[in-house]
Structure formats: structure tokens, C-alpha cells
Amino acid sequence: MEKNTTIRAEIEKYIQSEGISMQCFADASKVNPGTLSGILNRNPPRPISVNQLDLITEAMGLEEGALFEMYVDECFVHSLPHWRRLRPFLLRCSELNKLDCIRSVLGYLMDDLSNIPAIFETAEEMFENVRYEASMLLYDCVIESEKYTHSERLAISYFRIFQVQIKDNKRNLKAAVQFHLYRSRLPETYALEGLHMLSQVFASKMQWSEMEMYADELRELAQALYRNRNRFGDEHLELLKPLVYYYAQGHLLKASCYEFQGRYEESKQWIEGMQI
Structure with a gap:
């Protein structure tokens, strides 16, 4: 041609x-x-x-x-691009793995910050459809262009990249460190999963103090959400896994942290004290 x-x-x-x-x-x-x-x-x-x-x-x-x-x-x-045509095209590119076309389009969109919400929403749709490589390009665009550092959109973008890279031993620590600063800005839907993922990565690197810190945060957040659920009901909770799973994981990770350090009695106490 x-x-x-x-x-x-x-x-x-x-x-x-x-x-x-x-x-x-x-x-x-x-x-x-x-x-x-x-x-x-x-x-x-x-x-x-x-x-x-x-x-x-x-x-x-x-x-x-x-x-x-x-x-x-x-x-x-x-x-001038219009999202009525842009969105279907980006989604179709993600289906065919036409990543260079996505990069080209994003290069022309990043100058206009009003495009960021639509880029983020399209990235989320790609992620839900398991088009991870394509979605990462859009999340990177959001991260580079988002001007509000406390933006929930920014935190979720770092979280999504961490989700994709957590199984990659060469990249998961870098992704964890980048996500670390934004973990407290995530909605409850993702916050527990993010803390669980952080504790797992630092456990795999044998960085016990970091692992214990995230295990504590995971356990405390799960406990706080459990108490709120008892007060207000659980209609507002849309978690990726059951609440009790995260609470139990907080205890197990804490126990494992002590076990790996040879502190067996302390480890045993965390297993025995697994009560909300």
C-alpha cells in the first residue's frame, strides 16, 4: 500500500x-x-x-x-477528534492489538486536558475486557496529564498498572513503589485489594517491615469497614473479594511476617487472635 x-x-x-x-x-x-x-x-x-x-x-x-x-x-x-469516533476506534485498536495506532491518537489528545476523563473511562473499559496492554497506554496518559495529585482517577490508574504488573518480578516492585503514595486515595472498592497486593509484593522481596506495615493497614481498614457495615449496612461496599477475606489475610500476613523472622510465638498469637 x-x-x-x-x-x-x-x-x-x-x-x-x-x-x-x-x-x-x-x-x-x-x-x-x-x-x-x-x-x-x-x-x-x-x-x-x-x-x-x-x-x-x-x-x-x-x-x-x-x-x-x-x-x-x-x-x-x-x-479535531470527537469522542463519538475516538472511543470506538481506540476500543477496536485494543481488540486488534494495534498499539501504535493508540499511541498516535493519544499523542494528539494529551495537549487537551479536557480529554482526560474520557481517556480514563475508555481505559477502564479496556481493562474490564482484559485488553491490558492497550489500557496501560491510556492509564499512562492519565498519569502524565492529570493535574490534580489527589485525583481518585490518578490513584486508580496507578492501581490498575500495579494489578497488571504484579506478576512480573522485574516490574512489580517499581509498580508497588509508584502505587504506594496513592493507596490512601483509592475508593473502598479497591483500597483493600491494593494493600493486599502491596503486602504480597514486599513479602516476595523479603522486606518484612514494609510487608508488616501494609498487613497492619489491611487489617485495620477491613476492621473499620466491618464496623461501618454493622452500623450502616453493606449496600455501599462493592469489594473485589469478601470483607472477611481481607481481614483474615491481614492476620495471616502479619503472622507470616513474624514466622519468616523466626519470631514464632508472636506469629502464633496473630493466628490465634484472628477475631474482628
Whole structure:
């Protein structure tokens, strides 16, 4: 495919090479003939949706995402991007692992801080759909651009990156240290899980004082939430795991910390005293 060409030029070249009419191509691609005419004949061309781009790509016999680089250049570089088209495109890129296209789009978005909430929401959707590599690019963008250091959005971004990197022994300590400063700014939904993850990472590094500190925070937060639940009910709690799990883990981690240091009697006391 030639450099500096356009999607419109590629479609016209295909129609000509195949010796078919625009109507025939519209039928093959299932793109409305009027829409296709607007794409090919209007000046400026009618904007193409991601779904239409996929249909056109398939009809031309190209690999999925083959026209995405052109799409970035035509739709997001030389014109003001709109989230109505941006979000579906970023999500589709995450499905096809077109990370360079995501990087290109984000590079043009970071100058406008009003885009940060939408970038974060899209990152969350990618994360929920297990598109971790793509979501990390968006979370990094939020971290780099978020101007409010006490932002919950910023804390969750660090938490998500930590979640992805916790199993990577080469990167999990760095991710833990970065997340450490933001652990108290997380909503309750994630705070307990974050503390549990921190204690696990420092346990794996045999850094017992840090492990014990996070185990204490985990146990104390779980206990405080349990008492609040008894007072106000648990409707407001949407935890990743049951509350009792986190409380028990706080005790077990505390006991393990003493056991690894050869302080067996203290370890035993924490196992026996596992009461809320």
C-alpha cells in the first residue's frame, strides 16, 4: 500500500482494479450506497465510522485493521477528534492489538486536558475486557496529564498498572513503589485489594517491615469497614473479594511476617487472635 495515500484513494483504486461499480462495492461491503458516495465524492469526504471501515476493509480482502494508520491520519491528525469516533476506534485498536495506532491518537489528545476523563473511562473499559496492554497506554496518559495529585482517577490508574504488573518480578516492585503514595486515595472498592497486593509484593522481596506495615493497614481498614457495615449496612461496599477475606489475610500476613523472622510465638498469637 502506497505511503501518503488516502482511504478514499484506496477504495477508488480497488473499484477500478476489480472493474466493478460503486453500487456493486456498496452491496459487497454492506455500506449504504449514499454513505459510500459521500465518502468517495464529497469534498471534504464524509467521515467514516469504525464499523464502516471494518466493512470496507473486509470487502477489499484486506487484513483487519489494515487501514487504521490511514484512519488515524485522516480522522484525528488533520481534524479535531470527537469522542463519538475516538472511543470506538481506540476500543477496536485494543481488540486488534494495534498499539501504535493508540499511541498516535493519544499523542494528539494529551495537549487537551479536557480529554482526560474520557481517556480514563475508555481505559477502564479496556481493562474490564482484559485488553491490558492497550489500557496501560491510556492509564499512562492519565498519569502524565492529570493535574490534580489527589485525583481518585490518578490513584486508580496507578492501581490498575500495579494489578497488571504484579506478576512480573522485574516490574512489580517499581509498580508497588509508584502505587504506594496513592493507596490512601483509592475508593473502598479497591483500597483493600491494593494493600493486599502491596503486602504480597514486599513479602516476595523479603522486606518484612514494609510487608508488616501494609498487613497492619489491611487489617485495620477491613476492621473499620466491618464496623461501618454493622452500623450502616453493606449496600455501599462493592469489594473485589469478601470483607472477611481481607481481614483474615491481614492476620495471616502479619503472622507470616513474624514466622519468616523466626519470631514464632508472636506469629502464633496473630493466628490465634484472628477475631474482628
